[in-house]
Amino acid sequence: MDADFDNKIQEIVSRVNIFDVVSDVVHLKKSGANFFGLCPFHAEKSPSFSVSPDKGLFYCFGCGTGGNIFTFLMKAKGMTFQDALEHLAKKTGVDLPKRRLTKDGAKKKELKTQIYEINALAAGYFQTIINSPEGKTALNYIRNERGLNRETIDLFKIGYAPDKWNGLANFFAGKGISNEWAEKAGLIAPRQSGGYYDVFRKRIIFPIQDIDGNITGFGGRILGNEEPKYLNTQETPVFVKGRTFYGMNITWPEVRRTGDVFIVEGYFDLIALVQSGINNVLAPLGTALTANHINSIKGYVKRAYMLFDSDNAGMRASERVLPLFFDSGIDACIVKLPQGDDPDTFVKREGASGFAEKLKNTQLLWEFYLNNMVSRSGPHPWKKSGAIDEILRLLSKVSHPVTRSIYVKEVAEKFGVKEQAVLHRLGTREITVKEDASVFLTSQNKNEKTLIYLMLTCPEEMLSLRNYIKDFESAELIPIAEAIFEIYVKEKAMDIDSLLGKIQDEKIRNIVVKIIFEGEQIDNSKTSIQSITRFFELKRIKDEEKRLTLELSRKQQTGNEDEWKGLLVMKHNLVKKKKELLKKAV
Numbered sequence: 354m355d356a357d358f359d360n361k362i363q364e365i366v367s368r369v370n371i372f373d374v375v376s377d378v379v380h381l382k383k384s385g386a387n388f389f390g391l392c393p394f395h396a397e398k399s400p401s402f403s404v405s406p407d408k409g410l411f412y413c414f415g416c417g418t419g420g421n422i423f424t425f426l427m428k429a430k431g432m433t434f435q436d437a438l439e440h441l442a443k444k445t446g447v448d449l450p451k452r453r454l455t456k457d458g459a460k461k462k463e464l465k466t467q468i469y470e471i472n473a474l475a476a477g478y479f480q481t482i483i484n485s486p487e488g489k490t491a492l493n494y495i496r497n498e499r500g501l502n503r504e505t506i507d508l509f510k511i512g513y514a515p516d517k518w519n520g521l522a523n524f525f526a527g528k529g530i531s532n533e534w535a536e537k538a539g540l541i542a543p544r545q546s547g548g549y550y551d552v553f554r555k556r557i558i559f560p561i562q563d564i565d566g567n568i569t570g571f572g573g574r575i576l577g578n579e580e581p582k583y584l585n586t587q588e589t590p591v592f593v594k595g596r597t598f599y600g601m602n603i604t605w606p607e608v609r610r611t612g613d614v615f616i617v618e619g620y621f622d623l624i625a626l627v628q629s630g631i632n633n634v635l636a637p638l639g640t641a642l643t644a645n646h647i648n649s650i651k652g653y654v655k656r657a658y659m660l661f662d663s664d665n666a667g668m669r670a671s672e673r674v675l676p677l678f679f680d681s682g683i684d685a686c687i688v689k690l691p692q693g694d695d696p697d698t699f700v701k702r703e704g705a706s707g708f709a710e711k712l713k714n715t716q717l718l719w720e721f722y723l724n725n726m727v728s729r730s731g732p733h734p735w736k737k738s739g740a741i742d743e744i745l746r747l748l749s750k751v752s753h754p755v756t757r758s759i760y761v762k763e764v765a766e767k768f769g770v771k772e773q774a775v776l777h778r779l780g781t782r783e784i785t786v787k788e789d790a791s792v793f794l795t796s797q798n799k800n801e802k803t804l805i806y807l808m809l810t811c812p813e814e815m816l817s818l819r820n821y822i823k824d825f826e827s828a829e830l831i832p833i834a835e836a837i838f839e840i841y842v843k844e845k846a847m848d849i850d851s852l853l854g855k856i857q858d859e860k861i862r863n864i865v866v867k868i869i870f871e872g873e874q875i876d877n878s879k880t881s882i883q884s885i886t887r888f889f890e891l892k893r894i895k896d897e898e899k900r901l902t903l904e905l906s907r908k909q910q911t912g913n914e915d916e917w918k919g920l921l922v923m924k925h926n927l928v929k930k931k932k933e934l935l936k937k938a939v
C-alpha cells in the first residue's frame with residue numbers, strides 16, 4: 354500500500370460514519386459517548402459490543418474483536434479488504450483510481466525502479482558468466498578455496514564480472530538499456546575518449562539486496578592480487594553506504610526472531626556462517642559499522658556479537674564501534690577468535706558447534722575495552738590519567754545520565770581511583786528531574802498500555818517513548834508496541850486507520866483497538882508523557898538495583914571485598930537517585 358492508497362482510505366473514513374455501517378448489522382443503543390449492541394462475532398445475551406463514532410472504531414469487550422469500518426465489513430460480511438474499500442468508495446462517492454504522484458515524486462520513483470531493474474539484469478549477467486567457461490576460474494575459486502556449495506552460490510546470487518572493458522556495456526546495449534541509466538546505477542562509466550566501460554572487471558560479484566530483495570548495488574572482489582581487493586558500487590539513489598547491511602534479505606528474519614546478531618566484516622564471513630547454518634548474521638558494507646547501521650537494528654536486536662579478527666586491527670575496530678552502542682539498548686559483545694582466524698576460516702574448521710562453544714566465552718565490549726585500557730596504561734599514574742581521559746571522551750557520548758554514572762563508577766573501580774575524581778573530570782552534573790504534579794500510575798501493565806496509547810496519539814514523541822518498549826514486562830505488549838513503531842517509521846506518520854490496515858495479525862489489531870478504547874481517560878498531554886517517562890526511568894533504576902543486590906550477595910559468597918565494596922557504593926547511589934526521583938514526582 355502506498356501513500357496514495359492511504360489518502361484514499363482516509364478520505365473514505367472521513368466521509369463514512371461507522372455507526373451507519375455497523376447498524377446495518379447490529380442494533381445499537383447509545384450509552385455515553387459510545388453505542389452498544391449484541392456482538393455479531395460471538396454469542397452473548399447482554400451487549401458488550403461497542404462502537405465509537407468519534408474514533409471510528411468498534412470493540413467487543415466480550416470476545417476482544419475490534420477494528421474499524423474495513424475490519425467490520427470484512428468480518429461481518431466476509432468481504433476482502435479490496436471489496437470493503439470498493440463498497441465504501443461507492444457509498445461515499447470517493448474516486449478509487451490512484452491519484453498521480455507529483456512529477457518530482459514520480460521521477461524519483463521511476464529512477465529507483467529503473468535502477469533496481471538494471472541491477473537485476475546485471476546480476477543475471479554476472480551469474481550467467483560465472484556458470485560459463487569464462488567464469489570457470491572464479492567458480493573454482495569460490496567452490497574450492499572458499500568452500501561454497503551450489504546452493505549457497507545461488508542463494509546469494511554470486512556472479513563474476515569478466516576481465517573485459519565492455520562485457521556488461523555490450524550486454525546492456527544488446528538489451529536496449531541506455532548508457533545514461535546504466536551509469537546512474539553505477540555499473541558503467543564514461544570513457545574520456547567517448548563510449549563507456551565496465552566498472553566491475555575480473556571480480557567476483559556479490560549483489561547487495563535490501564530487505565525486500567531489490568538489488569541496490571554490488572560488491573566485487575578481485576580475482577587475483579590486484580588492488581583494490583574490494584570494490585563497491587558508488588553511491589546511487591538506491592545505494593547508500595554506511596546504512597546498508599550485506600545479507601539482510603536472507604538473514605533478517607532470523608536476526609529478528611532471535612534478537613541476537615553476529616556482526617562480521619566481510620562478504621565471505623557472512624556467507625560462510627549462513628552456509629554453516631548460522632543465519633543471524635549481518636555485515637556492514639564496505640567500511641566500518643556506523644550509527645546509521647545501529648539505528649536500523651535498534652529495537653529488534655538485544656545482543657550484538659562482534660566477530661572481528663583477533664589481530665590488533667580487529668581490537669581497535671572493536672573500540673571504535675563501542676560508542677555506537679551506548680544508548681542503543683543493545684548489549685555489544687566481542688567474540689575472540691583464535692589468532693590468525695577470521696569467522697570464515699573458523700566456522701569452516703570448527704563448524705556451527707565449535708562456533709556455539711566459542712560463544713560461551715564472550716565478553717561485553719565495554720569490559721573488553723576497559724580491561725584493555727587498564728592493562729595498556731600499567732601502574733604509571735600519568736598513563737592512567739591519560740587512559741581515563743581517553744575513556745571519558747567516549748563516555749561523554751552516553752546521553753543517559755544513569756547509564757553514564759554506572760560506566761563512570763566502573764572506570765573508577767577498574768583504575769582504583771575515586772569516583773568523585775572521575776566525575777569531576779567528566780564534568781557531570783547530577784541528574785535533575787523537573788517538578789511534576791501528575792500521579793504515578795501503579796499497575797505495570799497499565800503503564801505499558803498508556804505508553805502504547807501515547808505512541809498512537811502523540812507520534813511526535815514516538816522516538817523517546819519507543820525507548821521503553823524493551824522495559825515492558827507484559828510479553829504480549831512488546832510485539833504490539835514494536836509493530837506500531839515499525840509502521841510509524843515506514844509511514845513517517847501515525848494514522849489509526851492505515852495502521853489497522855497494516856497490522857496483519859488480528860490479535861495484535863484487537864489489542865490496539867482495545868488500548869485506544871480504554872485510553873479515553875488518558876490525557877495525552879506533555880504531563881502525561883513526562884509521568885510515563887518518569888515511571889519507566891524509575892523502573893530501570895529499580896531493576897538495576899535488583900541486579901546489584903543479586904550481584905552483591907554473589908560477591909559476598911565469593912569473598913572479593915574490593916568488588917563488593919564497589920558494588921555497595923553503586924547501590925547506595927542508585928537508592929539515592931531513586932529517592933530523588935520519587936520525591937520530585939509526588
Ligand SMILES: [Zn+2]
Pocket residue numbers: 392393394395402413414415416417418
Ligand atoms: Zn464479541
